[in-house]
Amino acid sequence: MAELLEIKDLTKKKWDFKAKWSRRTRQNFWIGVLFLAPWFIGFILFTFYPLAASFVYSFSEYHSRKPLIWVGLENYQTMFTDKLFWTSLWNTLYMVIFAVPITLLTSFLCAVLLNLKVTGQSIYRVIYFLPSIVPTVASTLLWLWILNPQAGVMNTLLGHLGINGPNWLSDPTWSKPSLILLGMWGMGSTIVIYLSGLQDVPVSLLEAAELDGANWWQRLRYITIPMVSPITLFNLITGMIFMFQYFAQAYIFRGTQGLGSPLNSTLFYSVYLFQTGFQYLKIGYASAMAWVLFIIILVCTILMLKVSDRFTYYAG
């Protein structure tokens, strides 16, 4: 306990290295440093160094066994004329624009329903959460089967309704919606975060509104939605970042086809980045692309945080 207090004291002190520390304080300091070291060394080696290196490489032509060739801003300029770069950016924006809000809305609605006091509530919750435990690779492969145009469950069901199901996997119009569908199936964690937010909505407010004659919709619209708005913002930003970096599902979803198929409709930013760097061996260009993606995500996040002031309500 005494040691704890001493460490606490240390944090209050100004960082004056000349100040004389007692032997014990010095010892505590180094113990602290030692505890930090594994993380810090790991961070320097595996996060900071690659980050810095990719920044340097982005201004060069990188050949692993030859010295770097400086090309200045050429890699960044190439992006403007690279058709595939724009295709991949558009595909990614499509996912951000459509997948994020759709997933957000449906997971909120699911959470509201799962929050209703009905018999078997916990069973429903488990059922909705289960898909998110399934590993990405497994669930993606599963959906390849569900969406198989010949023998898939989806088109068989649609067939019973008299609808001639589309070629989910091989039609460029349907490939991205298929991926959105696949993503919605695994939105359990978003639902859970919303559920916890819903539990925090003060019952007193809801009761007061009910006494004032507010109906179900009004209570949802004027109390629940504003009260969970910080959660919405959190889900929105993490969802957006996830979609900008969308990779694994698209990588697996192509089945036996090439990356990005059909017709490059699933060539997302990260997929193209991977292809450029690790298949075409243009590490410099891929590094530049990575930094552009970083800037895009940064700008979008800042914008969203700025705009969020208008619709986010922080209680307390």
Added chain:
Amino acid sequence: MKNNLFKVLTLIVLTSMLLTGCGGQPAAAPAPKELNVWITWGDNPQQLQELFDKYGKVNNIKVIVTAPVEDDKVLPALTGSEPPDILILGGGDLVKSYAKEGLVVELSDAIKTGGIDLSDIFDAPLSQCKDGDKILCLPWGTDIYALYWNKDLFEAAGLDPNTPPETLEQMAEYADKLTKVGGDGKLEQIGFIPDQAWGHTDLYSHMFGGFWYNNDGTQVTANSQPMIDALTWQQQFFKKYGFDNVLAFSTGFGDQYMSPDYPFYTGKLAMMVDGEWQTGPNFIAKFKPELNYGVAPLPPPANHPESANSGMVAGTVAVIPANAQNQDASAKLLAWMMSPEIVAEEMCFNANLPTSKKAAQDKCFTDNPKFKIFVDLMGSPGSSYVVTTPISLEFNDAYSLAEEKILHTGADPKTELDQLQNDFAPKLEEALK
């Protein structure tokens, strides 16, 4: 007491640093007596390990086979500090780009050191490893494609079950007769899908007398007449019954290549272009042993009779990484791998074509008359090989996109190929500088 606590903590932290690999490099260990072989394919890693164990036994060295290695792991290994001693790739597509980056060695020295007899290797597969006078890889096994047809379906359609089509044009007519459309407009059986499972434009364009590069890989010839002809010929199989209709039929079977549900086995696909392994023990014999089928070289188009009895070779190649620790040891292991007995044993097991002329004499390859067709095709003077360049991978992806547009959406072959030509002619020029 305090001091002890300090020591214990230091110990814990240092141990955790070691465990997380942050403690810096351990002292350099003496060179271990082992060789690493990486193979980017391999349905049966155990068999591959047993094969290389033979080398280990004779030479008193441990050979560790890793198969299948994910493609993504190859590049870090070639650029890192722990490369394999030999790398075996599924195809030659990447070899020239690796060579351009200085990641693999030119093999002349290794061939001398190991005493590899180049004259024993069939010309077509060896050519895919050559860059001018340089030899960048050695072909271990190889593949070639031919026409398979279902004799029962031929008979049912009123065709002679023992006579395959004689020209590509006739093949299209046969395909028409072999296609059945149901009452709802959906396909029930189809004569031929030119890109079922994967595309074969290399073979089709070869039949029309060309390829997407010139012979020495110095020029892109994507919009040459043979390429346009090859894609126009393929497109008709989709056009006739509706692009979406054929595509739905075809993708429905996409993932069932190695399964009894493959459409050629179930009689839903009457003709297919496929490789020699289908005649071996692991495909038709395993999934549909009673299938009554025939094999023949793909017929040539009527205006290119000289292409008869030929094919397009591509397949497994071995390279030595430039950063491999002991180049002599790699060379010796490569020489052993390339010896006729070992080539025969491995390729016999997988029902792939042996690249060694001596190995090809083995009963395993000559006893099965259907397999023999492929061996003969490989040795045929008309057969060619898939030309590669340092931009092969990037070109292949762009080409696949163009092919997809042409075959699956009905885009005009000439327009798409012109575009491809314009995009890639300068890229190749740049890459070859």
